[in-house]
Amino acid sequence: MNITTTMKSVFIAGVMSLSIAVQAHAQEWTLTPQTHVGFDIRSMGFSIVKGTFNQVQSRMSFDPQVPQNASAEFVLDINSLSLNKPSLRNMILDEDLFYAEKYPTATFNSHEFIALGDNHYSIKGDLTLRGVTQPVTLNTVLKPNTTNPQFLDVESKAVVNRSDFGMKKAFGGIGEQVNIEVNGQWKKR
Template sequence: MKRVLPTLLLAMLGLNSPLHAADYTIDTKDAHAFIQFKIKHLGYSWLYGRFNTFDGSFSYDPSKPEASKVQVNIDTRSVDSNHAERDKHLRREDFLFVEKFPTATFTSKKVTVAADGSMTLTGDLTLRGVTKELVIDVDKVGEGKDYWGGYRAGFTGTTEFKLKDFGIPMNLGPASEVVEMTLDIEGIRN
């Protein structure tokens, strides 16, 4: 009887069932998350790159995905376009100006869920000291138990924005005004 009463009380209060969103840490330690970008180079080809160092977390409940929240911090000094000299240029004042703005952040404000399960994540991106609202189209990749006794959830998202909207002064011509970003995020439930 002593064990039944606490269990019954917890069930009545709803405390033994997942009523709230679970919190996840983005798995950057084992490289299961990526922030990548591409931009046209003078309109003739695509330049691809990524940020190697970032961290963050998200809150997610599959029964109420519209209540999800996301926070990501990006070390802009970790920009990597697979070309050391270009990366030095991307870190200077005419692009990311990492000496003055070593961190970019994204903080979600709202999640909208479509009938097909896809989501739109709206939040504030702060880059080069400028904060603008950004919309990311998100699809859930999957979720479930992992081989190490944990639980994971993964999402992919895409967005784009104009460089000048974030005070990036370098102008490579009209074909190179917009950067496209892909975010592949896998989180480990805390």
């Protein structure tokens, strides 16, 4: 074995050790049951419909020292949706909007965490709703909880257009833009 080959082997072993060490510091998190995961639809500046998904499976791998290695996933049970206007439930779950009978879940899978400073992150990923996948960026604040180190406080928002996911446009006075919201806490697993 020559010196160059030996140095390459040492370098590769060092990089692999560093990679394993970095991954070892990333912690696994899940959203607390009290966390609000939902949406707000406005029309002409007024909130028309607010919804909350009551059954959410979530996972986040996150180390604030190396946020570029972070990842997050959500699976939302569409039928667990509760609304501020329960009389709209059937219409919203029907085939013109969520089409819950055919598409019972919505998913978000991140593919990039970008640190913006001061606990702010841009989380880029794919949202799949009604069998349609579109890129979505969650503007997010993730900060340590001041009273319990087992929690990270989270506030995350994004805006999507309903019609991008095959939902009927201009439906019953309901606005086209949907404000997606996650407010609450991640808890260490």
